[in-house]
Amino acid sequence: MKREQASAKRDLRKDNLTADLVVAGGGLSGVCAAITAARQGIKVLLVQDRPVLGGNSSSEVRLWILGATSHMGNNNRWAREGGVIDEILVENTYRNPEGNPLILDMILLDKVTQEKNIQLLLNTAVFEVDKDGDQIKSISAFCSQNSTLYQLEAPLFCDATGDGIVGFLAGAAFRMGAESKEEFDEGMAPTAEYGELLGHSLYFYSKDTGRPVKFTPPNFALSDITEIPRFKQFNANEFGCKLWWVEYGGRLDTVHDTEKIKWELWKVVYGIWNHIKNSGDFPEAENLTLEWVGTIPGKRESRRFEGDYILSQKDLIEQRSHDDAVAFGGWSIDLHPADGVYSERPGCNQWHGKGIFEIPYRTLYSKNISNLFIAGRIISVSHVAFGATRVMATCAYIGQSIGMAAVLCKNEGLLPKEVLTNGHIKQLQQKLSLNGQYIPGVNIEDELDLITKSEISVSSTLSFKGFDRCDLWKNLTTASAQLFPMVKGELPVFNIAVNVLKPTTLKASLRISKKNGGFTPDKVLSSKEIEIQAGEQNISLDFGVNLPEAKYVFIVFGANEDVQLGFTEERVTGILSVFNSINKAVSNFGKQTPPAEAGVDEFEFWCPQRRPQGQNLVISLATPQPVFEKSNLVNGIDRPVSQPNAWVADPKDLSPTLNFEWEETKKIKQIDLWFDADFDHPMESVLMGHPETVMPFCVRKYVVKDEAGEIVFKKEDNYQTHQRIILAEEINTKKLTIEVEHPSELVPAAIFAVRCYAEIKL
Known part of the structure; x- marks a missing residue:
């Protein structure tokens, strides 16, 4: 038994901790920063003021993770973010295809606690910063669960807290609210009537119990929900983050008024549910109960901190190139009226x-x-640009960049800015790229990679001739297109399978993107109008076009109710069909037609369909295209961009094999393999659900052998993009062989890259 005598005053227990990097904030940006840094060998303290990780993606808020893919509702093909956030999303899709937010909590905690270089402090809130000149010396934080006061000391700090509490207390320059249109020449800068801040949202989940359920509302619930202008949007079947528009607080201080905002959102949510259950207008809700209501709101916007550059609207819309690019985004510029749910x-x-x-x-x-990184939604952007950079997968990508930058700072004795001024940006870009973080315009150049010095041979290569197997017919009710990679030179004749219901004119065109590596078919190279008779048939299209460089082309067919197009279940890495369809969830109405003053482009949307739809069109090529060659394994790009950038085996090859040979014996300790976990699928983390747990293009089974044919590693259940193999014992060999299996009869094996090293290279 412990007894203490009465005392006039007692102090909290204090714990002083040190690390190489302190990351404040356990949302996805902070998690990815911490994991990235820890895997490179530096000590990280990750401090989070909530009981779980994930921020707005956690079970406390339950917002789906999205980024550049935008629900597959934009023209950003193969744009899902790579590296750690890709690993997390692929893992979640494998373990949690139903989108259970509790399972995502578990996965995030599991990922962090597996890293021996991370010390995690949950339920621990930062409240004080100690400085020495322009540097943070330490931060103080309090854990409500163990009544412990922590002093966290490090040479480097990363603020990923969402509201920027570390930066705020340290005196870092920040902004809050919208800039004028004139400051950055931004056509989307909001008026005072629209409001300068995005509000918070709070969600609820309902559940069918199989029997009638009564609901008695709390006294604080809004008594007449019909007073809300968006009242007619409510229904009994939508729940969770599909109610993103249940928003409030943009006219208030979104930091200090958060509790006030939360209470107003509670009033709205319980008022909504009372109306659904008790108005009599929703008989389908009789057996529904209110399963969960958020206890903390999901925040969108508060402070934005100033760096050496402020990203603005024109950077995004014009897709401006930056020599120091370390990440990318692709969500729309998505601004909300400050009055939220009360807005007309x-x-x-x-x-x-x-x-x-x-x-x-x-x-x-x-x-x-000088020693403060800023991560997540608080980075140095204008209010307008923030509308696109604020989404979680983009924030996670930013966190990875900071985690790797912190490693360079530690290893080279640098402050954050000195990574740029001392000429280490290319080194940072290469380190990120080698760990799966695609950066536009940056190709991997790795002198230590033994594969680049080897003689490469393969058992087969897919000679791409398009598709000639027809599995089903679909009515051409929507303008449709097939996206094909083509090499430089004269384009082949395209042969298309059609079923014509009655004589008609088929309109077809060949289009490309004006921007190399883009996927907006905004340049028409050739158009055809073909008179066709009724019946199943193949038609030939010779567009007579000579491509000056290798790129993707769109073979486009105008909508025609009298025509059916043939589709195949065969799928190949880097090949897609796209459609000029509508996705209202992301304000895609087939064509974007903005007001002239908005400063954004007018263009058509051409987007894929989700599996099990999204089959390829039956279009064969008169001349095969050499787009899946073994040279792609060492071209330094590990996803489709202007070409597929993958080696693909011939589907008829019963044992696809890659051989890497050297004239002299090489010591090998580490092997990195990069597979296709489908960067075009957004992998929403909650609510949506997914038709498959493993992407259909991903190689599941492979074996690695030495020159004697001895197996040095094998894998039978792969589903991840990146496999990093650290051999228990190094091997000495003149030859490395990798045998893979086709993912299925309909999908040939594909690999983006193989890299190997004499020493461990993380």
Whole structure:
């Protein structure tokens, strides 16, 4: 038994901790920063003021994770973010295809606690900063669960807290609210009537119990929900983050008024449920109960901190290139009226760019606190640009950049800005790329990679001739297109399977994107109108076009109710069909037609369909295209961009094999393999659900052998993009062989890259 005598005053227990990097904030940006840094060998303290990780994606808020893919509702093909956030999303899709937010909590905690270099402090809130000149010396934080006061000391700090509590207390320059249109020449800068801040949202889940359920509302519930202008949007079948537009607080201080905002959202939510259950207008809700209501709101906007560059609207819309790019985004510029659910205006004002945009390193550190990184939604952007950079997968990508930058700072004795000024940006870009973080325009150049010095041979290569197997017919009710990679030179004749219901004219065109690596078919190279008779038939299209460089082309067919197109279940890495369809969830109405003053582009949307739909069109090529060659394994790009960038085996090859040979014996300790976990699928983390747990293009089984044919490693259940093999014992060999299996009869094996090293290279 412990007894203490009465005392006039007692102090809290104090614990002083040190690390190489302190990351404040356990949302996805902080998690990805911490994991990235820890895997490179530096000590990280991750401090989170909530009981779980994930921020707005956690079970406390339950917002789906999205980024540049935008529900597959934009023209950003193969744009899901890579690296750690890709690993997390792929893992979640494998373990949690139903989108259970509790399972995502578990996965995030599991990922962090597996890293021996991370010390995690949950339920621990930062409240004080100690400085020495323009540097943070330590931060103080309090854990409510163990009544412990922590002092966290490190040479480097990362603020990923969402509201920027570390930067705020340290005196870092920040902004809050919208800039004028004139400051950055931004056509989307909001008026005072629209409001300068996005509000908070709070969700609820319902559940069918199989029997009638009564509901008695609390006294604080809104008594007449019909007073809300968006009242007619409510229904009994939508729940969770599909109610993103239940928003409030943009006219208030979104930091200090958060509790007030939460209470107003509770009033709205319980008022909504009372109306659904008790108005008599929703008989389908009789057996529904209120399963969960959020206890903390999901925040969208508060402070934004100033770096050495402020990203603005034109950077995004014009897709400006930055020499110090370390990440990309691609969500629409998505601004909301400050009055939220009480506004007469639509819930959002979304305008898309034609492609992904670059995020420069200069936006990721404080301009006046020299050892402070800024991560997540608080980076150095204008209010308008913030409308696109604020989404979680983009924030996670930013966190990875900071985690790797912190490693360089530690290893080279640098402050954050000095990564740029001392000429280490290319080194940072290469480190990120080698760990799966695609950066537009950056190709991997790795002198230590033994594969680049080997003689490569393969058992087969897919000679791409398009598709000639017809599995089903679909009516051409929507303008449709097939996206094919083509090499430089004269395009082949395309042969298309059609079923014509009655004589008609088929309109077809060949289009490309004006921007190399883009996927907006905004340049028509050739058009055809073909008179066709009734019946099943193949028609030939010779567009007579000579491509000056290798790129994707769109073979486009105008909508025609009298025509059916043939589709195949065969799928190949880097090949897609796309449709000029509508996705209202992301303000895609087939064509974007903005007002002239908005400063954004007018263009058509051409988007894929989700599996099990999204089959390829039956279009064969008169001349095969050599787009899946073994040279792709060492071209330094590990996803489709202007070409597929993958080696693909011939489907008839019963044992696809890659051989890497050297004239002299090589010591090998580490092997990195990069597979296709489908960067075009957004993998929403909650609510949506997914038809498959493993992407159909991903190689599941493979074996690695030495020159004697001895197996040095094998895997039978792979589903991840990246496999990093650290051999228990190094091997000495003149030859490395990798045998893979086709994922299925309909999908041939594909590999983006193989890299190997004499020493461990993380």
